[in-house]
Amino acid sequence: MYSKEILDFFKKKGISIGDRVSISSRDMALEGEIMPKTEAGDRATIVIKLDSGYNTGIKFSEDMDIEKLASGKAEVSFPKAKVTQKKGLPKVTLIYTGGTIGSKVDYKSGGVYTLTKPEELLYEVPELSNIANIEIVPLFSIFSEDMSYLEWQKIAEKVAESLNSGSNGVVVTIGTDTMHYAASALSFMLPNLNAPVAVTGAQRSSDRGSSDAFMNLTCAVAAAARSDIAEVFVCMHASSSDDRCALIRGTRARKMHTSRRDAFKSINDTPIAFVDRAHKITYNNNYKRAGASDKKTDAKTSFEERVALVKIHPNSNPEIMEFYSSKGYKGIILEGTGLGHVAATTQHRQFNWLQHIRNATDKGIVVGMTSQCINGRVHSSVYSTARELSDAGVIYCDDMLPETAYVKLCWLLGNHRREEAARLLNRDLVGEMKKRSGYEEFEEDEYAGESAGK
């Protein structure tokens, strides 16, 4: 609730909650709708819903200028249409886990809330019922930054269960913050997948004019219903216009922008396919195809939680290796510089990583090397530091994303003995890396400019 002081101020100005107002003070000027507040917290803040769709809080002061521009809208209500099942359509399971795609700004409660009835998503996109018969499975409703592997395990089990009970494909909605980590985890946890699993979400909530929620969801359902991609992929806007979504292999996706609708990029490989507004799927890359099979889909969800992802930087403290070692960690993925380097012979000896890394590998910790450049590939034989690291047992992860290498190592150590996990870390399992035969990785145009961080 707002403080009495603020409510009195509103009254004096003839303003009600929900009204569109302009507010200005020395520092700022903005327009938007006054949101109600139910949460506890800073009672001296006025919450304004901006035209961008985001809420923002303004510190209240008696001398701020506020002017009513228009009266508030009535409460938003959702049509309660029934979703009907149509004969002959593929069956798609939609696993709902929360995130912005299921978020709305509620005029009654204030702030972003996640749907308690995920069916509401369907009511707003009636065309979905022409693509597939959709079964909604609300697993939980959390923001993705709060997801750990415990949720990934539940999602993987639910995907397998859905496919084993007759679904033709699965859509998983997840918040975008850690969507790529989750998509990567599902890729490894579902090793014998024989149907499409589309991971989707939204950068902007569904009550915003610029929301990407509906198109992402529609394209994801179309891909799950109609494609023969037997892989986990992220389905998100391919560009900032509403023209098509990209289907990006789960292990190759990375969120490359905080707010753009086309934030997800396919790194070091092109997207598997694109889905346009007419739900037409255009294939663009190799992929694992679904085939006739009676085999049950397995969910291999064991996961070692004591694995770290460590970014190397100038002046960085290598004692972090001993910190993780003392905590019983089994694996560490390094984000090295350039082709996969660390400081090895700095003038400032305390910054030299080599011996600390050797201490870790000597203790049996699996250490993998990736590049913080994100695009490109690490290489263990060009410069002497990398050769020394390699000799110390560091496993160079080719063109694998650091985030993917991290998830992969957790999964490997959960499912294999140490030696086997180390061996598999730089073997391609589900399209997460390309090993070029020979030594041609430095060709002039190795880089897929279409898809990566150009």
Add this chain to the structure above:
Amino acid sequence: MYSKEILDFFKKKGISIGDRVSISSRDMALEGEIMPKTEAGDRATIVIKLDSGYNTGIKFSEDMDIEKLASGKAEVSFPKAKVTQKKGLPKVTLIYTGGTIGSKVDYKSGGVYTLTKPEELLYEVPELSNIANIEIVPLFSIFSEDMSYLEWQKIAEKVAESLNSGSNGVVVTIGTDTMHYAASALSFMLPNLNAPVAVTGAQRSSDRGSSDAFMNLTCAVAAAARSDIAEVFVCMHASSSDDRCALIRGTRARKMHTSRRDAFKSINDTPIAFVDRAHKITYNNNYKRAGASDKKTDAKTSFEERVALVKIHPNSNPEIMEFYSSKGYKGIILEGTGLGHVAATTQHRQFNWLQHIRNATDKGIVVGMTSQCINGRVHSSVYSTARELSDAGVIYCDDMLPETAYVKLCWLLGNHRREEAARLLNRDLVGEMKKRSGYEEFEEDEYAGESAGK
């Protein structure tokens, strides 16, 4: 030296060091020139210089196939031309620190060596002497992954000294691995700069056909001699073709590819300018202009080394905050997810960061928040976790790069009291961040597609 075994094998096959050969075994097949070896190390490895210009080591085995394709070249020698001073040309100081731009593959010593006589760089680019009178200052010769702030301090002091003794501009050559960290450090360490400082290097050494060394160096010298940009900027290839270099503000540059010549991108802002093959400078963005001034250039090089850059990821261990706290750290920059988030209410309580971050700020550690998305900006008021972090004293760093925020915080804590450092962290000092007035940062097309991770 090669082992006797290998030398005997070469002899048997009629092969001399320097010869072009094809080698094949079960696992690989490649062509290249046999390099001599002087270094100690694995004596059972044959070093081959590939056509890509990189060296690679092949484990020797008696049953490998090796075939001589052509005889070796004579020793490479450098012309010992004198660099003459021309009247009326601007004076540019070239500070040489090592890295690939000064590396060559030497047929006598084997492996990549860095030039002992950096003048050799000039002999190979005679056109430089038509652009400026160049004074070469060899500071040291190291790979950039081995640079710490101790080297950055020496470079900054040498830049100031050069400008204070009559140079019109300065070029600094650095290895590319940590070039962007160094450029950022120089940007803060030279706060009252009144002349161009171009930081350049090469992704491929100068004896490779595809080397970017000469064009990068020429464009950097042109920018240092002729531009009025009173800032530190990175001068590297703007595209994969040899058409122009981009001048990227030091605090906005990031190495975004392990091997491409156009690896450096300007993040969240467009490059300041471009320099084409004819050395024509086309300005592209606002910048600080050099003006008439008698003021000495200051080098403010104090630097707090106890600052960490920590990447948040699902299942990441927040006890790292206590690790750094126990080591006496004064500052921590977090690379959060999305708009600047951490796990706050996970089911798996040990992964919740909030209290650990509060513990750090309570102890007076300055904690800053950036995004691992790289592109875009963090925002402290959209979601509740960010509001809580903000309430805990975490400073949201707008659209600043994580690497830049890290360097900036080290520099601030080296030069200011804690409170002032915290206050300045999200104030723009040298173009490292943009604060939009009002709340318009989520506009549809805020993103400079030309320059960032598209």
